[in-house]
Amino acid sequence: MTLPDIVESLRSTVASGSFATHGTLPTTIAVEVDGVGPLAFPVPPEQARQLRALAAPAQFGRGEQTLLDPAVRDTWKVPLDRVRVDGGGFAAVLDTVRAELGLPAGCALRAEPHSLLVYEPGQFFRRHRDSEKADGMIGTLVLTLPTECTGGELVIEHGDRRLHTESAADAVGYVAFYADCEHEVLPVTEGYRIALTYNLIATGDTRPADPPPAPQLTAALRAYFGTPVPLPHWRRGDGPEHRAPQRLVYLLDHQYSQRGLGWDRLKGTDAASAAALRTAAGTAGLAVELALTEVVHHHRTDAFIDELGMMGRRRRWELADGEWALVDDEWESIEGDEDEEDMFGEPSDRSASDHPDANRPGAEEPEVVFTTLTWRLDAGGTGLAVSEQVHDDEIRCATPTQALQPHAYQAEGYTGNEGDTIERWYRRAAVVVRAG
Known part of the structure; x- marks a missing residue:
């Protein structure tokens, strides 16, 4: 399974x-x-x-x-x-x-x-x-x-x-x-x-009662954690070519702050999903915890290929209560284009149409996804700051990340070594199930 x-x-x-x-x-x-x-x-x-x-x-x-x-x-x-x-x-x-x-x-x-x-x-x-x-x-x-x-x-x-x-x-x-x-x-x-x-x-009592064990979900967890899968060489090291998964990360739908994350503070279907996973994991002899994640979607794009204002430029926007604010605007001269500043003026004066609300790639699958656990909350409610990389094959969710609103957006123009790129940053809560 x-x-x-x-x-x-x-x-x-x-x-x-x-x-x-x-x-x-x-x-x-x-x-x-x-x-x-x-x-x-x-x-x-x-x-x-x-x-x-x-x-x-x-x-x-x-x-x-x-x-x-x-x-x-x-x-x-x-x-x-x-x-x-x-x-x-x-x-x-x-x-x-x-x-x-x-x-x-x-x-x-x-x-x-x-x-x-x-x-x-x-x-x-x-x-x-x-x-x-x-x-x-x-x-x-x-x-x-x-x-x-x-x-x-x-x-x-x-x-x-x-x-x-x-x-x-x-x-x-x-x-x-x-x-x-x-x-x-x-x-x-x-x-x-x-x-x-x-x-x-x-x-x-905002925490739903743990439901009775669901045989189908329990069996699915046991099969997942009990079935060895092939590992890429960079994850294998000196170990075996196949290994049973050690972690499952189920991304929840609603957003939570570190202060607002808790087993008794989950919303709607998140609370029900967490309760079902907690019960099934316990029946299967697995450990379970809540976590916060940072998800970065990296896209290559030709959006800025004709925009001189984005050459050598990196701009980062962050979302605060529904409004995008430009928080970082960096510019580096491109090797061989030392006269560019004289031609086009200071970087801040150049035209740049990289606003997050512009029509840019985002709905399609990103080229690379980086997911990191940043905060863990165990079954007893104890929190711990972490930095733990999660692999794509360990992650599933009911709602795709790109259907949600990112909290940060970064656009980078041509730098001489790389083409134009866009990154969207998301924060998502998760139920993490680990092998016992």
């Missing part, structure tokens, strides 16, 4: 859970705002303009910074201390959200008020991820109040999956999603989009 059989066995074992869910509240809510009074549903334009008069431009977070930039986020935020919300259907919706996000029944969700937002025509919020604003925060809940509005759709993406939601004029809609999901609010074209946002806090 081969490693792909392990992936298929895991898929058939793990119950499904979504990255996002949406619907309408079963009962209405009452919203009152000091200075405006109780809001009518659908909210009439007169009240929307009153809310707008009370509001200030909404800021957004980028790393440790709080910024105001209408090119990124253009909307109005009403002071939260002016807002009161009352409704009987809230608790039932939170339990529905918990179940549809794939969280265990022993876990409860609490909605912590965050903001009341008003979008007028032309306003939007560009693609971004929500920061984890409180301990235990796993996601975001958005309630869209009934308005006569066109545009302003909320679009949520996770890997190659996408959820597109609209406001309604006759019901309070809700959308809930994990905090690491990229999302955006498209420009409003007519009317007003009015939304209440909440931080979703997980409380109680």
